Amino acid sequence: MTGSVVPVAGRPTWYAEYGEGDPLVYLHGGFSSSREFAPVREAYAARFHVFTPDRRGHGHTPDVPGSFTYELYAGDAVAFLEEVVGGPAHLVGYSDGAITALLVGLARPDLVRRMVLISGQFHQSGLLPAFFHGPDAVAELQASPLGAWYAEESPDGAEHFPVVAAKIIESALTGPTLVAEQLAGVPARTLVMSGDDDAVTLEHTIEMYRSLPDAELAVVPGTSHVLCMEKPDLVTQLVLGFLTTDPVPTIAPIRRA
Numbered sequence: 001m002t003g004s005v006v007p008v009a010g011r012p013t014w015y016a017e018y019g020e021g022d023p024l025v026y027l028h029g030g031f032s033s034s035r036e037f038a039p040v041r042e043a044y045a046a047r048f049h050v051f052t053p054d055r056r057g058h059g060h061t062p063d064v065p066g067s068f069t070y071e072l073y074a075g076d077a078v079a080f081l082e083e084v085v086g087g088p089a090h091l092v093g094y095s096d097g098a099i100t101a102l103l104v105g106l107a108r109p110d111l112v113r114r115m116v117l118i119s120g121q122f123h124q125s126g127l128l129p130a131f132f133h134g135p136d137a138v139a140e141l142q143a144s145p146l147g148a149w150y151a152e153e154s155p156d157g158a159e160h161f162p163v164v165a166a167k168i169i170e171s172a173l174t175g176p177t178l179v180a181e182q183l184a185g186v187p188a189r190t191l192v193m194s195g196d197d198d199a200v201t202l203e204h205t206i207e208m209y210r211s212l213p214d215a216e217l218a219v220v221p222g223t224s225h226v227l228c229m230e231k232p233d234l235v236t237q238l239v240l241g242f243l244t245t246d247p248v249p250t251i252a253p254i255r256r257a
Helices: 034-045 070-085 096-107 137-142 145-153 158-174 180-185 202-211 232-244
Strands: 004-008 011-018 022-027 048-053 089-094 112-118 190-195 215-220
Touching: 004 070, 011 034, 011 070, 022 034, 022 070, 022 096, 034 048, 034 232, 048 070, 070 089, 070 096, 089 096, 089 232, 096 112, 096 158, 096 180, 112 232, 137 145, 137 158, 145 158, 180 202, 190 202, 190 232, 202 215, 215 232
Parallel strands: 022 048, 022 089, 089 112, 112 190, 190 215
Antiparallel strands: 004 011, 011 048
16 A cells, blocks of 8 residues: 655645545544555545545554644644645544544535544543543553554554553543534534444434434444444445435435425
8 A cells, every 4th residue: 555644734644545536535533544444445446536544643644742632633634635635525434533524524614525424423422431441441452453553554653552542542531522502513414324332322323413404324233333344335335325326305204304
């Protein structure tokens, strides 16, 4: 895989791009990198010009001093859209990437075409309390495939993983802090997606769907927070169908009446 390191908002950022067509930016999850997108990349690249940046402190992009916040992630994404993509794009975000996309859609709707939010939350309370708690959380993550990915990719070296992991956990336990009423300010047509046994509660996902003005909902059966790995073909089919087709006029609308 060939990628490029470019200055984005004055900071080095690694990204790769594939395919031709309308621009699409994939925003990866926490503790991970754009590498997670590789199994389905060809299906997307057959339809879109795909950009896959690694977020600060993730993948091939180095860490920077200070805490991580979703507002910082969103600012980085806005700068990437302006400086690298050169304008509006479809956003597909997973987990922390979904939160990032949501904040971009709220702050800079002019940079968003359609948006897909997979297993993300608009408020920290939507994440199950036990998901990142426990004194051994960082050590367990470092011993997992996510820790191995970091060691293989990060310019900061494997020994820096606990620093980044602690910052990611802190950001997840303190943010995001949106309230449902704020989601009315997101004009982009949006697909909200979740596993039926997700780390983001189903009740929270439904509240997000109901609070966005132009949203559709997909709950993938028999999956968890890593639904993109568990049922990649189904998730990809749903996402690409949403991005490439117009809404179907429903016969008995209630919410959309």
